[in-house]
Amino acid sequence: MHQQLSVVAPVGSGLSPIAGGRPVVHGWRAVRVRRNWLCSAAFGSFAYVGRDVCREIEEGSPHLYLSLEVGERCQLRCRHCIYHAEEPSGGTPSPLVERRLFEALHNGLDPLWISFSGKEPTLFPESLLRMAARARKPGRTLILMTNGLRLQGSLLRDLAEHIDYFDISLDGDREAHDWMRGEGTFDITWRNIHRVLEQTDRRVGVMATLVKARLPSGRPQYEDLTALARRLSAEFGNDNERVTFCISLYKGLLGDPLLLDANEVTNLVRNLCEVDFPARVLFTANYAHLWPEVRRRMGWRAGDLVYDAQTSNALHRNGNVNCVLFNLTVNEQIGLRLANDDLVYLSCSHLLLGEECSRVSIADMADEDLGTVSQRAVADEMRFSRSLEYVPADCVSCEHWHECQGGDRLLGIYFDEAPADPYCPLIARG
Numbered sequence: 001m002h003q004q005l006s007v008v009a010p011v012g013s014g015l016s017p018i019a020g021g022r023p024v025v026h027g028w029r030a031v032r033v034r035r036n037w038l039c040s041a042a043f044g045s046f047a048y049v050g051r052d053v054c055r056e057i058e059e060g061s062p063h064l065y066l067s068l069e070v071g072e073r074c075q076l077r078c079r080h081c082i083y084h085a086e087e088p089s090g091g092t093p094s095p096l097v098e099r100r101l102f103e104a105l106h107n108g109l110d111p112l113w114i115s116f117s118g119k120e121p122t123l124f125p126e127s128l129l130r131m132a133a134r135a136r137k138p139g140r141t142l143i144l145m146t147n148g149l150r151l152q153g154s155l156l157r158d159l160a161e162h163i164d165y166f167d168i169s170l171d172g173d174r175e176a177h178d179w180m181r182g183e184g185t186f187d188i189t190w191r192n193i194h195r196v197l198e199q200t201d202r203r204v205g206v207m208a209t210l211v212k213a214r215l216p217s218g219r220p221q222y223e224d225l226t227a228l229a230r231r232l233s234a235e236f237g238n239d240n241e242r243v244t245f246c247i248s249l250y251k252g253l254l255g256d257p258l259l260l261d262a263n264e265v266t267n268l269v270r271n272l273c274e275v276d277f278p279a280r281v282l283f284t285a286n287y288a289h290l291w292p293e294v295r296r297r298m299g300w301r302a303g304d305l306v307y308d309a310q311t312s313n314a315l316h317r318n319g320n321v322n323c324v325l326f327n328l329t330v331n332e333q334i335g336l337r338l339a340n341d342d343l344v345y346l347s348c349s350h351l352l353l354g355e356e357c358s359r360v361s362i363a364d365m366a367d368e369d370l371g372t373v374s375q376r377a378v379a380d381e382m383r384f385s386r387s388l389e390y391v392p393a394d395c396v397s398c399e400h401w402h403e404c405q406g407g408d409r410l411l412g413i414y415f416d417e418a419p420a421d422p423y424c425p426l427i428a429r430g
Contacts, residue, residue, distance in 0.1 A: 025420040025429055027393035033405050035062070035380070035388075036313075036326045038335040040282045041082050042067040042348035043115050044145045044167035045205030045246035050280060050322040052309040062332035062378050063311060066111045067348065068097060069340040070121035070128050076147060079180045080171070080209050080258060082251055083119065084354035091119070093127040096342045096365050102134055104370035111374075112311070115143040115167075117337075117348075122150040125158075132162035143167050145207075147181070148189040151196055160200035167205040168193055172224035173231060175215050203242045206232060210268055211250040211258040222264055226271040233277035238320070246280040247272075249287045253352055254415070254422055262293040269298060272321050280322045285408035286349075288327040289424040292400040302403060327405040334377050342366055344373050346382075349411050360414050384413050392420045394427045 040046070043065060072091035074081075114135050121128045121144065132142055141164050148168040151159075159166075170189055171177045177186040196204050208228065213221050229245055236243045247268065252259050265287070272279045283291050295302065295316065305314045307330055314328035326333075335347045343361035350357040362382045363373040376382060391406045398404070407421030415422050 025392045025394070025418055025427055028390040029393050029396045030389055031391050031396055031406075033388075033391065033409075034327075034329055034332050036285065036329045036333040037346040037377075037410070038065065038326060038333045039251070039284050039347040039349060040207075040246075040248035041251060041351070042117065042335055042337050043113060044143050044165075045207040045244060045248075046280060046282065046311075046313070046324060047165055047167070047203065047205035047244040047246060048141065049308045049311055049313055049324055050315055050317075053306040053315065053317075054309050055306055057307040057309070057312050057330045060312075060331050062334050064109075064111045064374060064378060065113045065115070065333065065335040066101075067115045067117055067335060067337040068101065068131065069094075069338065070116050070118050070131065071124040072119055072340045073123050074119035074147070075123065075149065076120070076181050076185070078182075080211050080250055080252075082348065082351045084253075084352055085357065086355070087119070091340070093124050094340050094342055097338045097340065098127065098131055100365045100370040101131065101338065104374070105135060105137075107371050109371050109374055110137075111140065113141045113143060115145055116163075117145040120147055120149075122146050122155065122159075125150075125155050129158055129162070132159070136162050141165060143205075145169075147185070148192045149185065151192040156192075156195060156199060160196075160202050163202060165203050165205055166196050167207050168196075169207050169209075170228060171208050172221060173227040175217060176221050176224035176228075179215055180209075180211075197236075197242060203244070206243065206245045207248060208246070209248045209250055210260060210264060212260050212264050213258060220264065220267070222268040222271065225268060226275060229272055229275040229277050229279060233275060236277075238276045238278065244280070245277060246282065248282050249284065251284070251286055251349070251352065259423075260287070260290070262290050262297065265290055266294045266297045269294060269321060269323065273319055276320065278320045278322075280324055282324050282326070284326045286411060286421075286423055288325070288404045288407045289400070289421060289426070291323070291325060292403045294323075295403070325403075327407070328403070334374075336362075336374060336377060338365070338370070344370070346377070346410065349408075349414060352411075353414060384419075387413060387417075387419050390419055392427050395420075395424075398426055400426075 071093045171180045174186040312330040314325040316323040337345045344363040409419040412420040
């Protein structure tokens with residue numbers, strides 16, 4: 001049995017335990033906040049989100065999503081990789097993860113999406129194809145998250161029989177992508193995107209990550225992402241239903257120089273609004289605190305939202321640009337990641353913890369079946385659920401509360417054992 005984190009919920013104005021000596025937050029309020037345990041690094045470009053929208057949506061049961069690690073190996077060493085643990089020797093796919101998945105699906109577990117991630121899942125084609133074939137079901141979306149380097153030949157043809165969406169990473173035009181992932185990788189991935197579109201009838205989500213950095217040429221990386229948007233528009237046209245462009249905001253540890261501020265995000269959004277190609281910018285929980293400032297700089301009105309009909313995620317739409325606001329979901333989103341070490345996590349934020357990540361797992365598949373784990377997660381009966389009933393008093397009284405909803409309180413528990421967004425500068429710490 002792997003050791004798991006045990007957190008005592010803060011009560012009233014009491015203090016929660018902390019890890020690593022960071023300042024604690026003073027004052028807590030018990031407030032119900034809708035859970036959205038999804039992350040772009042676990043479920044990709046959310047390419048379907050925003051296709052069908054409505055002004056209002058009824059609250060219903062939580063939506064369940066699964067992300068499966070197919071092995072722990074990758075042929076790249078990317079600058080912005082969220083994995084902070086050493087790559088294990090071999091890193092071959094876990095038979096237990098596969099068995100638990102099949103058991104749960106056979107017994108009626110019915111997630112809305114299943115994504116296959118890794119590190120790089122295409123390095124293990126037999127396991128990937130077997131799991132995709134058995135997970136396929138009408139009405140369920142299967143997503144492959146990949147660097148795209150192996151999407152050709154018989155592997156591509158076989159995958160296209162089962163995968164609905166190829167979520168392929170391109171971190172800008174050639175300069176930015178090769179700077180982040182390795183010389184020559186852009187051209188290989190670009191050719192393989194064309195192969196997917198020409199040789200299959202499947203859709204492609206081009207997934208980029210925005211970081212705070214200047215490229216060797218001296219220009220900021222967000223300008224190269226704009227150049228990629230223009231390339232996509234010129235190559236595929238702005239009404240191509242099979243290709244979408246999505247930008248994930250970099251996820252990193254506190255103090256990481258690649259972490260973004262409002263300048264980079266606003267500049268990117270403004271540039272994308274001027275390119276004739278549909279784009280999504282993902283404001284996951286760790287960047288919820290930046291949304292009010294980005295919105296203000298863009299001159300957009302607060303609360304002018306629509307909702308994705310399938311997931312109920314909130315969006316702010318401006319022409320061809322959708323800003324997906326994860327913390328403002330109507331229905332709760334429960335994303336479980338089945339890790340290759342046989343542990344289960346909420347989404348993928350635990351990967352930032354490196355070798356220590358097992359302490360925040362919510363289950364060990366050696367001891368518990370996936371169906372039971374999913375039921376506990378949906379019912380909010382996890383180890384640290386009681387702590388997540390509380391938010392800092394500063395959050396509730398903040399003028400941005402209705403646009404942020406407390407930010408990334410889960411990472412606050414992971415980092416500090418306190419449900420306060422570690423990235424937000426407006427939370428008073430003692």
